Amino acid sequence: MTQTADRIDPPLHADEATTVRAFLAYQRDTFRWKTAGLTREQLATRLPSSEMTLGGMMKHLALVESSWFSEDLLGQPLIAPFDGVDWSADRDWEWHSAADDSPEELRALFDASAAASDRIIDEAIVSGDGLDTLSVVEARRPGLGRFSLRWILLHMIEEYARHNGHADLIRESIDGLTGE
Template identity: 40%
Template sequence: MTWTAPPIERRRAPSAAGERAMLQGWLDFHRDTLLTKCAGLTGEQLARAGTPPSALTLLGLVRHMADVERVWFRERFAGEAVEALYWTDTAPDADFDDLDPARAEAEHAALGAEIAACDAVVADRSLDETFTINGRTLNLRWVYVHMIEEYARHNGHADLLREALDGETGS
């Protein structure tokens, strides 16, 4: 039996909330949006480039966001000794390039697991807590804003990819 990405009940972004709830709400909305764009597609469809000559795929976006979540929240902010899931120094685009449709279910699940791990690692941390990377001091608030921006940009790509694959459009 062929695996198909499950439907997602996308959470609504908050319209009035405190700062932490607003940031988390918008991040959750954008996380759900990416998974919504994948819902109902097979591994083969998720791994298919939708707009040649670009090789960008929905599965590549899922893999990329799992790595981005992991690196920003867990490695850089929380200081965990984790490695990227897909890319390496010798293969910096592996999250987009080394796709196997047969692994789509596991990679979809890996994004969900990474989201849960990232949420857990920051749950009790202050938005004002800082860390330094490349001589730059950032705080958790910056990471939230960056992640919202990262998902929003890639969700625009996901819209175009999904429409090219099967004509589905949506918000």
């Protein structure tokens, strides 16, 4: 992979909120870069011993964005189509259903989910308690309390970084392209 023009390096000197958001944006753009220009078939490619695909990963990351920012932080429903899924019938629906979606549909869902998350983050930083804004949902382990927006943002950076590593391997197996 040689095209990196759409990614902007996070600033070396900025306030905490700007820095954390820039790192999340960088990770999102890295994932967009690793999935760019692929066909439906390529987005459905699996490596031996794994069911993971780039298309499934794209849909999964869209779900994770909505889950953390809409559902957990605000207590609102997931964005469509996730709000209408019978998760008890298939806990990994996003991974399994992605092969039925076109690259354009997957990219639009991913971008819409990231944009919705950015609007929520903007509102929390401007009108809420900034990075100290607390989620409506509490941690599953008793006694930990609610998540701060800071924790959610850092967790999202971790989520993207892990999946960008997976994306490297899958993309290289598809067309030999590698990237940083």
